[in-house]
Amino acid sequence: METILTVNNLTKKFGYLTAVKDLSFSIEKGNVYGILGPNGSGKSTTLGIVLNVVNATSGGFSWFDGNTSTHDALKKVGAIIERPNFYPYMTALQNLKLVSKIKEVGQDKIEQKLELVGLLERKDSKFRTYSLGMKQRLAIASALLNDPEILILDEPTNGLDPQGIHQIRQIIKKIAAQGTTILLASHLLDEVEKVCSHVVILRKGEKLYSGRVDGMLASHGFFELRTDSSEQLLKFLEQNDSFGEVKQENGLITAFLEREMNAIELNKQLFASGIVLSHLVKRKESLEEQFLTLTENSNTTAATS
């Protein structure tokens, strides 16, 4: 698999505050990645470093094969960070012409990209007259001008109304369907869950997890059980080393699996030991639950939205 970005032991300190701590991960071509973390966890700083606008304190990163200079590599990257930044006194068309000069690509794709994000009719309006949603869409059009190998989006739906959020997500899905690698930083779990196949989870600048979204906890899921003979069931679960933590709440027993086991097998074993269940469900944690577990495990004050 072709590697697009490798980050090695990246550290960034702002005075006494460590924004990113010894972070390493790599991004392969063709996947949709999410960087997930609460506000202030170092997502934007990490992106700022690989995009050449923030200096790393130590560690490094390399684009593509590692032989291209960062600014040349960035010509093959499309990126939007935080807020859309354009010249307010210039029209959408003039702004995009400027970007294509910087990226050294032709101007023939401008109209096509403006159409993709639905701004073709407003192309001659000044940037400052745009609504936030339109500004964000113009930023996406601008990032796509060079048909980038990777599209980097930092909180692309932040501050938008539901309609704007929906429009942006539709555009992202359309782009992902064309096979473009995407790196999406967000604190919104469902956003990452809906779009991404891989995820890097950050908390206070430290990597908690990186890998496939579904393998996040290396979790085997959990059973929700209900029975009239709770005492016996709890005893059974404690003695069986397939199970780890067991929780009881309003008569509903939740048993987390340590190793793979299917529901039929458990039902058989319980029945054989004389325990009859009135409720049996096997579930996997949702991303939100996994995220909370991960961030809470390392400390107690994880903020989520």
Add this chain to the structure above:
Amino acid sequence: MKRLLEIEFIKLWNNRASKILIISYFVLLTSIALVAAIKFDIGPIQFHLAEQGIFNFPYIWHFNTYVTAIFKLFLAIVIVSMMANEYSNKTIKQNLIDGLSKKEFILSKFLTVISFALISTVFVFGVSMILGLIYSDFNEASIIFSDLEYLLAFFLKLVGFFSFCLFLGIFVKRSAFALGFLILWAIVEQLIFGLLGWKFVSWDTAKMIKGAFPLEATARLIEEPFSRLNAVKSVANQIGEEFSFDYAVHWYEILIVLAWTAIFIYSSYALLKKRDL
């Protein structure tokens, strides 16, 4: 290089305020021709400024480069704001993300500064040439093309001054504050000069040291031309004053300005490189 200039041109020319200032600047450069129209005709006193020898070759090179350099303030505003606006619009961040290197970014600004200075110099050359050909008492080619070092000095003066503005734009990041800082700096130079001459060294030494300050250095490249005028000289003679100023452009003055230009451009680059955006 062409690409960098094109990038800057798009940014400047689409900004109405910059456009108006740039156009006004060049209109004002041309307006020096209007001096020729100054004429008093009050009974026995007849005075026609153009006839006083200010448009004589080669004096005209000195006079016009000195006077038109005053208008450089218009371009200073354009340059400070073209730099500071990149910060306030955060477009500098976007430019870098889009694949402009920090070196290219500074280079594109510096090239713009050079272009402004060059176009101004060509402009002043053209206007002076026309005025001279109309009003000058001497029209021999050897006289016309003497003392052209004033044009070189004019060019370097603008490059040095604009580089300072560029640096202030990056350093202060807000155009209004950067312009304020420019004025403050001009005062600081005088204060240091005054303090040195008053307390520490002789006034002559203080004057020499002052010549190494950036604003004073650019100012000294072209000394004031008025006391060279015959009319002024004769008035001075009548009241028993003798002027003996050194009007020439000196190589060490050029060197100081070049050094400041290099320092300002390199510091701008170093600042940009060091800062997190």
